[in-house]
Amino acid sequence: MKKKLEFMKEEYMRLNASEELKARVAETMNKQGNKHFTLRRRTAGLAACIAVLLIVSLNVSQSLAATMADMPGMSGIVRVLTFGRYAVEDKGFHADIVTPHIEGLLDKELEEKLNNDFKEYADSVIAAFEKDVKELKEEFPDSEIHYGIDSGYEIRTDNDKILAIDIYLVNTVGSSSTTHKFYTIDKASGKLITLKSLFKDGADYVSVLNSYLVGEMKRQNEADLNMFWVDDPEMGSFESIRQDQNFYINEDGLLVICFDKYEIAPGASGSPEFVIPEDIIRDIRK
Known part of the structure; x- marks a missing residue:
């Protein structure tokens, strides 16, 4: 940081x-x-x-x-x-x-x-x-x-x-x-909906979301779509969301994980948001 x-x-x-x-x-x-x-x-x-x-x-x-x-x-x-x-x-x-x-x-x-x-x-x-x-x-x-x-x-x-x-x-x-x-x-x-309340009791939703987010960040980096700080020796690497990570549910009912500006990428990336595909979390979502 x-x-x-x-x-x-x-x-x-x-x-x-x-x-x-x-x-x-x-x-x-x-x-x-x-x-x-x-x-x-x-x-x-x-x-x-x-x-x-x-x-x-x-x-x-x-x-x-x-x-x-x-x-x-x-x-x-x-x-x-x-x-x-x-x-x-x-x-x-x-x-x-x-x-x-x-x-x-x-x-x-x-x-x-x-x-x-x-x-x-x-x-x-x-x-x-x-x-x-x-x-x-x-x-x-x-x-x-x-x-x-x-x-x-x-x-x-x-x-x-x-x-x-x-x-x-x-x-x-x-x-x-x-x-x-x-x-x-x-x-x-x-x-009020919390991130934890979206998932089944005992579900390791943090690890599931982390796995998707890291993969998506790397994909966008490799495609020159962004410059996320993942596996970056100078800026550090994204490791994990918080259990109370910022999120919202969009108009299509999909979970959107949100980050602040400079939290995981340079300022040019703004405040990154990731729409989580339903099939990624279907087995653990309530």
Whole structure:
């Protein structure tokens, strides 16, 4: 992972700034650029000179609300809403952070937990951004720094069985890193689906998925379709997914395994996703 972060930093060090500023930005990226994007909670506001537009409103996504109104097994008033939006534009500093909010799930405990997760995540991103901006402006008052955060949500699947939401975060410092958190909901039960819950009890789904993923990465590398870090002496090799690896179920009902930017490949590969053929997991899937 250290070598992967070094590779990432080389990409954004093309930033037109002093060597001192580059070092400071590199420090910021080290704190924020790993695949878990460790965020620091902080409630302090930006310095007075930063122009902040903070919109806290409940804006219904009308098209999505309409399509969700008749979901089987769920309340007729289920909606995905924009709970709040935080936006900053100040010279080279940029932030656009959108917080989603779900209403109408049958499982009210899950609904509350998801909405708390969404809000706490957005709050932590805002706090980290404000602290970094304040520190950078104090240390480099005469330098223009290009530093941005974009966070929001995308509906990946919305059919009669599955609702899948992707909460994404793009951190831009010359180049950019991207992290994702997926939530996949079974509409019939109103429950959150975990990767483990898709498979039979005791099934070694991690090994089965790893075998397919390694083979697919090598196939794409050999075909010059990608540059995955597998059997790579310099960048290390992909070894295994986590038991709680990011995933979602697509519109065709297929499992999609997801990785963050720079997690298994250079930045040019974006955030890789692998659609798992049904025959690969048919024998172990519930």
